[in-house]
Amino acid sequence: MTPPRDINEALRGWRLHSLAAGHSARTITSREYTLRRLAQDVDPLTATHDDLVEWLAGLTDHRTGKPVTKSSRATYRAQVRAFYAWMHASGRREDDPAAGLPQNRIPRAHPRPLSRQEVDRLLDACSSSRAAQTRAYVLLACYEGLRVHEIAKVRGEDFHGDVLRVQGKGGLDATLPVHPKVAELAATMPQRGWWFPSPLGAKLPHVHRVSVGQAITRALDRAGIPGTPHACRHFYGTQVLAKSGGNLRVTQRAMRHADIRTTTIYTLVADEDVQHAVTSI
Known part of the structure; x- marks a missing residue:
């Protein structure tokens, strides 16, 4: 070659x-x-x-x-x-200069979910008509656990009754139950085509994932909530874990994690939860 x-x-x-x-x-x-x-x-x-x-x-x-x-x-x-x-x-190069590159020891991730009160405040920060699209982003992130790039690509055809089809990481398809709040939203959205079309048209038919993330970040700032858009997905994960009685398999399925070890981060609890449990004995 x-x-x-x-x-x-x-x-x-x-x-x-x-x-x-x-x-x-x-x-x-x-x-x-x-x-x-x-x-x-x-x-x-x-x-x-x-x-x-x-x-x-x-x-x-x-x-x-x-x-x-x-x-x-x-x-x-x-x-x-x-x-x-x-x-x-492929024979395009005789050596591999990247072999043996130093590895990073990445600390175990710790979820930083929004609280239910913070989710309510975040939605309140999207209550104006100008923020209606951002509110839809937040609902999909908090009540379906969608990532920003998944939110950007939602279409009316993805909803089949009480089931939502999602194309996630690596192009893998999955289905999720539709939360009642999202069902209410879906009734007001296009039944066919992109929910969030892009002004760029054919070059990019739907909004860019960066635009989704920036919109949610601005809403978090308006609500005075520290965090990132991914905290909405963490809220979803921790709520599913709690409501399922700590069932990791159910949570793995809802979060669409390929490896259940990724799901185990949601079993980590905050220091104040430990303090509350101990002082309540």
Whole structure:
């Protein structure tokens, strides 16, 4: 295999490989973004192991200028490793400079769910007609546990009676029971087509996931609630766990986790809950 002439040619080949492997468009786009970010600092086609180590060590958040989180660094590392493994295996490069890149020890995630009172305040912050679309985002996140990229792609055809079909991570389809609050919302939304069409039209038929996240973040700010849009999904997860009597399998199914070990983070309890339990003895 002849080495690619430039990064664009390399990424075209990798995109085809990823499509053939069944990766989702979101995964492919994320991987391409990482390689183009790498290309801003070092030529990916000639990068050495030391170049990649230095690049990973110096990664910063574009918005804050601070070092990226451990989980973000781990994602960048995984995507770079996948690219160079493909380059080496396909004969486009004789070596694999990403082999043996330092690993991050990522601390166990701790859910930071909204409380029921905070969800009510968040919905109150979306009570005006101008915030009707944001309110719909919040309902889907809090009462169906949808991620921001899943909310962006909701269509009328996804609802079948009391069942919602969701295309989640990796393009995997799943079904969820429709919460009564979401059923009320669905009655006011289009029965066919995108619920949240994009003004960009054919270029992007539905709103971008970033727009969904930003809208929820602004609503959280208006409500005076610290947190991120994902806290809405954490609210859903902790409520399902509590209402199911601590049944991890039920919660795994509702959260659509491939690995039940991911679901176990919802069994972690806050310090104030421990204090309440002890003082109530």
